[in-house]
Amino acid sequence: MAVAGSWWPKDAGTEGMSFMQDIAALEGRALEDWLEEAKPHLAVQRTKHVAPSTLARAMTLISPEKAARIFDLLSPATQSDILQALPPPERARFLERMEPDDRARMLEFVPPEFGRTLLEALSSEERALTRTVLDYPAKSAGRLMSPEFVSLMPEMSAEDALLAIRSGEKRADTVFLMPVCDAEMRLLGAVDLAQIVLAAPSTRISDLSTLDVPFVHVTDDQEDVARLMTSADLMIVPVIEEDGRLVGIVTFDDAMEVLDFENSEDFARAGGTEPIGRPYLSVPVFRLVRSRIVWLSVLAVAASLTVNVLDAFEETLESVVTLALFIPLLIGIGGNAGAQSATTIVRALAVEDVKPGDILAIAWRETRTGFVMGLLVSVFAYAILALIFDPSIALVVAVTLVFICTLAALVGAVMPVAAKVLSIDPAVFSAPFVTTIVDASGLLIYFLVARVILGV
Amino acid sequence: MAVAGSWWPKDAGTEGMSFMQDIAALEGRALEDWLEEAKPHLAVQRTKHVAPSTLARAMTLISPEKAARIFDLLSPATQSDILQALPPPERARFLERMEPDDRARMLEFVPPEFGRTLLEALSSEERALTRTVLDYPAKSAGRLMSPEFVSLMPEMSAEDALLAIRSGEKRADTVFLMPVCDAEMRLLGAVDLAQIVLAAPSTRISDLSTLDVPFVHVTDDQEDVARLMTSADLMIVPVIEEDGRLVGIVTFDDAMEVLDFENSEDFARAGGTEPIGRPYLSVPVFRLVRSRIVWLSVLAVAASLTVNVLDAFEETLESVVTLALFIPLLIGIGGNAGAQSATTIVRALAVEDVKPGDILAIAWRETRTGFVMGLLVSVFAYAILALIFDPSIALVVAVTLVFICTLAALVGAVMPVAAKVLSIDPAVFSAPFVTTIVDASGLLIYFLVARVILGV
Numbered sequence: 023m024a025v026a027g028s029w030w031p032k033d034a035g036t037e038g039m040s041f042m043q044d045i046a047a048l049e050g051r052a053l054e055d056w057l058e059e060a061k062p063h064l065a066v067q068r069t070k071h072v073a074p075s076t077l078a079r080a081m082t083l084i085s086p087e088k089a090a091r092i093f094d095l096l097s098p099a100t101q102s103d104i105l106q107a108l109p110p111p112e113r114a115r116f117l118e119r120m121e122p123d124d125r126a127r128m129l130e131f132v133p134p135e136f137g138r139t140l141l142e143a144l145s146s147e148e149r150a151l152t153r154t155v156l157d158y159p160a161k162s163a164g165r166l167m168s169p170e171f172v173s174l175m176p177e178m179s180a181e182d183a184l185l186a187i188r189s190g191e192k193r194a195d196t197v198f199l200m201p202v203c204d205a206e207m208r209l210l211g212a213v214d215l216a217q218i219v220l221a222a223p224s225t226r227i228s229d230l231s232t233l234d235v236p237f238v239h240v241t242d243d244q245e246d247v248a249r250l251m252t253s254a255d256l257m258i259v260p261v262i263e264e265d266g267r268l269v270g271i272v273t274f275d276d277a278m279e280v281l282d283f284e285n286s287e288d289f290a291r292a293g294g295t296e297p298i299g300r301p302y303l304s305v306p307v308f309r310l311v312r313s314r315i316v317w318l319s320v321l322a323v324a325a326s327l328t329v330n331v332l333d334a335f336e337e338t339l340e341s342v343v344t345l346a347l348f349i350p351l352l353i354g355i356g357g358n359a360g361a362q363s364a365t366t367i368v369r370a371l372a373v374e375d376v377k378p379g380d381i382l383a384i385a386w387r388e389t390r391t392g393f394v395m396g397l398l399v400s401v402f403a404y405a406i407l408a409l410i411f412d413p414s415i416a417l418v419v420a421v422t423l424v425f426i427c428t429l430a431a432l433v434g435a436v437m438p439v440a441a442k443v444l445s446i447d448p449a450v451f452s453a454p455f456v457t458t459i460v461d462a463s464g465l466l467i468y469f470l471v472a473r474v475i476l477g478v
Numbered sequence: 479m480a481v482a483g484s485w486w487p488k489d490a491g492t493e494g495m496s497f498m499q500d501i502a503a504l505e506g507r508a509l510e511d512w513l514e515e516a517k518p519h520l521a522v523q524r525t526k527h528v529a530p531s532t533l534a535r536a537m538t539l540i541s542p543e544k545a546a547r548i549f550d551l552l553s554p555a556t557q558s559d560i561l562q563a564l565p566p567p568e569r570a571r572f573l574e575r576m577e578p579d580d581r582a583r584m585l586e587f588v589p590p591e592f593g594r595t596l597l598e599a600l601s602s603e604e605r606a607l608t609r610t611v612l613d614y615p616a617k618s619a620g621r622l623m624s625p626e627f628v629s630l631m632p633e634m635s636a637e638d639a640l641l642a643i644r645s646g647e648k649r650a651d652t653v654f655l656m657p658v659c660d661a662e663m664r665l666l667g668a669v670d671l672a673q674i675v676l677a678a679p680s681t682r683i684s685d686l687s688t689l690d691v692p693f694v695h696v697t698d699d700q701e702d703v704a705r706l707m708t709s710a711d712l713m714i715v716p717v718i719e720e721d722g723r724l725v726g727i728v729t730f731d732d733a734m735e736v737l738d739f740e741n742s743e744d745f746a747r748a749g750g751t752e753p754i755g756r757p758y759l760s761v762p763v764f765r766l767v768r769s770r771i772v773w774l775s776v777l778a779v780a781a782s783l784t785v786n787v788l789d790a791f792e793e794t795l796e797s798v799v800t801l802a803l804f805i806p807l808l809i810g811i812g813g814n815a816g817a818q819s820a821t822t823i824v825r826a827l828a829v830e831d832v833k834p835g836d837i838l839a840i841a842w843r844e845t846r847t848g849f850v851m852g853l854l855v856s857v858f859a860y861a862i863l864a865l866i867f868d869p870s871i872a873l874v875v876a877v878t879l880v881f882i883c884t885l886a887a888l889v890g891a892v893m894p895v896a897a898k899v900l901s902i903d904p905a906v907f908s909a910p911f912v913t914t915i916v917d918a919s920g921l922l923i924y925f926l927v928a929r930v931i932l933g934v
Contacts, residue, residue, distance in 0.1 A: 061690055061692070062710065063692060063706065063709055063710040066709060067830065070830075070831050070832075071836075094711075095709060095710065095711065184675055187672075187675060187676065188675070188676050198654050198671070198672070198713075215654070215671055215672065215675065216643075216654070216671065219640055219643060219644065219671065219675060220643065220644050234517055236517070236519060250519065251734075252731075252734045252735070252738060253519055253522060253551060254518065254519040254551065255550075255551065255731040257654075257713070257730070257731075274713070274730050274731075274734075275708075275711040275713075275730075277734075278707075278708045278730070278733075278734060278737070279708070281734070281737070281738075281741075282708060282737075282829070285737075285741045285745075286825055286829070288745070289741075289744070289745060289748065289821060289824075289825050290821060290822070290825065292745065292748065292749065292821070293748065293817050293818055293820065293821025293822070293908075293909055294814050294817055294818050294821070295818045295821060295822060298822075301826075301831040302822065302823070302826040302831045302832050302840075303831065303832060303836060303839060303840075303843075307843055307846045307847050307850070308850075310822070310843065310847045311847055311850050311851055311854075313822075314815075314818045314847070314851060315851055315854060317814075317818070318811065318814055318815060318818065318851055318855060319854075319855065319858070321810070321811070321814050322807070322810075322811050322814075322855055322858075322859070325806065325807050325810040325811060326807060328806035328807055328810065329803050329804060329806075329807055332802060332803040332805075332806070333803055336799065336800075336803070339799055339802055340799050343792065343795055343796050343799065343802075344792075346788060346795055346799075346802040346805070347785050347788040347789055347792070348785060349788075349802070349805050349806060350781065350784035350785075350788070350805060350806070350809055350917050350918075350921065351778070351781050351782060351784055351785055353806055353810075354777070354778075354781040354784065354809075354913070354914060354917055355774065355777070355778050355781060357813070357913070358750050358773075358774055358777050358778075358910050358913075358914075359770075359774060361749050361750055361909070361910060362749055362750050362751045362770045362773070362774065364749065365745060365746060365748070365749020365750070365751060366746070366749070366751060366754075366758065366766070366769075367758070368745075369742055369745050369746065370757075370758040373738070373742070374523065374526075375526050375757040375758045375759065376526075376758050376759060380527075380759060383759060384758075384759075387759075387763055387766065388766075390763045391763050391766045391767055391770070394763070394764075394767050395767055395770060395771055395774055398767075398771060398775075399774060399775065399778055402775070402778075403778070452749075453749055453817070453909065454814050454817060457810070457813070457814075458810060461806050461810055462806075465806065
C-alpha cells in the first residue's frame with residue numbers, strides 16, 4: 023500500500039503496469055537483476071526457489087528501497103533466515119525498517135540468543151515498541167497488533183479530526199477505520215475515514231461513530247481474532263488491555279497472514295506432517311525429512327497394533343487364507359470413511375461451525391452417516407463378491423463394511439473434538455491417526471464377523 | 479463496516495460493546511430473539527445450528543435492518559437456501575439489498591429456473607448491475623468484482639477529489655483506495671483516500687498516485703486474485719476488461735471469502751470428500767452422505783485392485799501365512815508417507831510455492847526424502863521384528879519399507895502436479911488416491927521382495 027513515486031509518465035498505459043507481462047523478459051537473468059526489476063510481488067515469487075543464504079546475498083546487491091519492499095512481503099520464517107545470513111550492518115538496516123508486530127513474529131523463528139542480539143541492534147524507540155508487543159504471549163492478539171495507531175476523541179469536529187490525522191506521522195493504512203477513545207484511552211467506538219471525509223466539517227466525531235464496534239482482548243488467540251475479522255468483514259479490530267485501555271489495532275493484512283498460516287498448519291497436520299513454514303523449494307531435503315519423520319514413526323508404532331490383532335487370529339487366517347485377500351480393501355475403505363469424517367469435523371471446528379459442546383450432536387450425525395454409507399457400499403460389494411467368491415465370504419465382507427464404516431465415521435468425528443477439549447490441535451488427531459485406529463479395530467471386527475458367519 | 483447508529487450514550491463502556499459477554503444472557507431464548515438482540519457476528523454463529531427453513535422464518539420476524547445485516551454475513555449457499563424458503567415479498571426485500579457481486583455468487587447455488595425468477599424480481603437498475611457481473615464466467619475476477627466504484631482523474635486536485643467522493647452515493651468501503659483513470663476509463667494508477675486527506679487541497683491527484691498498482695483481468699481466476707491480494711497486502715485490486723477499460727474492483731473482504739472457500743474445498747478434497755458449503759450442523763444427514771459417497775465408492779473400486787494383487791500371490795501367502803501379519807502395517811506406513819508428500823505438494827501448489835514446471839525438482843526431492851525416511855523406519859522395524867519373528871521375515875519387511883516409502887513419496891508428489899497440468903484440482907488427487915495406489919503397488923513390492931528373500 024506504500025506509495026512508490028509521485029511522477030506521472032505521459033504514456034503510462036495498462037501494459038506498462040501489468041503484473042504478469044514482465045516475467046518472460048526476466049527469465050534467465052541473475053537473481054539480483056530479477057529482484058531489482060520485477061514488481062515486489064513477482065520478486066517474492068522468484069525468492070521461493072532459492073536458499074536463504076543466496077537470497078540474502080542478492081538482497082544486499084539491489085537498491086535498499088526495493089530490498090525493503092520485498093523483505094516486507096516475505097514470511098516471518100524466511101525473514102528470520104535472511105537476517106541470520108546477513109552481515110550485521112545490512113541486518114540492522116532491514117530490522118530497523120520492520121513494523122513492530124512483524125518484527126515480533128519474525129523473532130519467534132530465531133534462537134533466543136540471536137534474538138537478543140537483534141533487539142540490541144535496534145534504535146531505542148523501535149526496541150521499546152517491539153518489547154510492548156513481545157510482552158504478550160505468542161499467537162495472542164497482543165503479538166499480532168500494531169502498537170502504533172491514530173485515535174480520535176468524541177468531542178472533536180470532523181475538521182479537527184482531519185487535522186489530527188494530517189499532523190500524525192503514522193502509516194497510511196492504519197487510518198481507514200480509527201478507534202474513538204476517551205482521555206484515559208478507553209475504547210468508545212470507531213469511525214471510518216470515509217465518514218469523516220463525507221461529513222460536513224463541523225460534524226462531531228461522536229455523531230459519526232459506530233458504537234457496536236467489535237474489539238478483542240490482548241490475550242485472545244490470533245486465529246480467533248482473524249476469524250472474527252473475516253466473518254464480520256472487518257478491516258481493523260481494536261485490541262484492549264485487561265483494564266479496558268486501547269493498546270493497539272489489528273489490520274486485515276495481518277489477519278489474512280494469520281489465516282494463511284493456520285490453514286497451512288491444519289492442512290499439513292491433517293496429512294500427518296508438520297508445516298515447514300518456508301517455501302517448499304527453498305529448504306534442504308533434511309528439513310523435509312524432519313517435518314515428517316516424527317509423525318511417520320509415531321503412526322508406524324500405532325500401526326504395529328495391527329500385527330498383534332492379526333497374530334491373535336493367525337489360526338483363523340490359516341484355515342481360510344481367502345480372508346487375507348480382503349484385508350487391504352476393508353481397512354482401506356474404513357480408513358477413507360474415517361478420514362472423510364475427520365476432515366469434515368476438523369474444518370468445521372476451525373471455522374467455528376461446531377464447538378466441542380456439540381459433540382453428542384456430531385457423534386449422532388456421523389453414526390448415521392457412516393451407517394448409511396456402510397450399507398450402500400456393502401450392498402454393492404456383496405453383489406460383486408458373491409459372483410466371484412464364496413457367498414459366505416461375500417457376506418462376511420459386506421457385514422464387516424457396515425460395522426467398519428459406522429465405527430470409522432464415529433471415531434473420525436469424535437477424535438478431533440476430544441483433541442480440542444484437551445487443547446491439542448484437532449488437525450493432529452485427524453485422518454492419519456483415525457485411519458491407523460480404524461485399521462486395528464477394523465481387523466478385529468473382520469475376524470469376529472468371520473468367526474460368527476463362517477463358524478471357524 | 480456499516481455505521482449502525484449516530485447516537486452516543488453517556489455511559490458506554492467497553493463492557494457494553496463486548497462481542498463476547500452477551501451470549502450467556504441469550505442462551506435458551508427463541509431463535510428470533512437471539513438474532514434481534516445479538517451482535518450480527520454472534521447472530522451468524524447462532525444461525526449455524528439451524529436448518530435454512532427455520533432460519534428463514536426467524537429472519538422474517540426480526541427488524542428488516544438487523545435481518546439485512548445478518549443476511550450479508552451468511553455464506554452464498556446459505557443465502558440461497560434462505561431465499562428459496564422465503565415467501566416472494568420478503569425474498570425480494572433481501573435480494574434487492576444485496577451487492578451485485580454477492581448476488582451473483584449466491585445465484586450459483588440456486589436452480590437456473592429459480593435464478594431467473596429472482597432476477598425478474600429485481601429493480602431494473604440492480605438487475606442490470608447483476609447481469610454485468612453474471613456475464614463473466616463463474617470463479618472469475620469479473621464475477622468477484624464490485625461493478626460500483628469511485629474513480630478519479632489525474633488532473634483533479636485533492637479538494638476536487640474529496641468533493642467528488644462526497645457527492646457520490648457509493649458504499650464507504652470502496653473509497654479507501656481509488657483507481658485513477660483517463661476519460662476512456664483506462665486504468666492509470668491508484669490513489670488512497672488517506673493520501674488525499676493528508677495532502678494540501680491544491681495537490682494534483684497525479685502527484686499522489688501510485689503507478690505500479692497491481693490489477694487483474696476480468697477472466698483471471700478468483701483464487702489467483704485473492705492470492706495476489708494476500709501476498710501483496712492489497713486492500714483493493716482494480717479489474718480491467720480485454721480493451722484495458724476499468725470495469726470493477728475487488729475488495730479485501732471478497733478476497734478473504736474466496737480464500738476461505740478455496741481452503742475449505744482443498745481441505746475437504748484432500749480428505750476424500752466434497753465441501754458441503756454450509757455449516758455442518760445446518761444440513762441433513764443425507765447431504766453429508768451425498769458429499770462423501772461418490773469419493774468413497776470411487777476409492778473402493780480403486781482399492782479392489784489390492785484383492786487382485788493378493789489373489790495373484792495366494793500361493794505365496796498360503797506357504798508363509800506370517801507374511802499376512804505385516805500387510806496392514808506396510809500399506810499403512812506407505813499410505814502415510816504418500817499422504818505426507820501429497821499434502822505438502824497440494825499446499826505448495828495452492829499457495830504458489832511451486833508450479834507444474836517444477837515437477838522434476840519436486841520428484842527428485844521427494845525421492846530422496848522418501849528414501850531417507852524409508853531407511854530410518856526400516857532400520858527401526860528390522861531391529862524390533864528380528865527379535866520377535868524370523869530374521870528373514872524381518873528383512874523382507876525392512877527392505878519393502880525402503881521401497882514403499884520411496885515410491886509413496888514420489889507418487890504422492892507427482893500425482894497432484896499431474897492433476898494441475900490436466901486442469902484437475904490437485905487436492906482431488908492427494909492423500910486418499912495416493913494411499914489407494916500405494917496400497918496396491920506396495921503389496922506387489924512386498925510379495926516380490928518376499929519371493930526373492932525367502933525363495934518361495
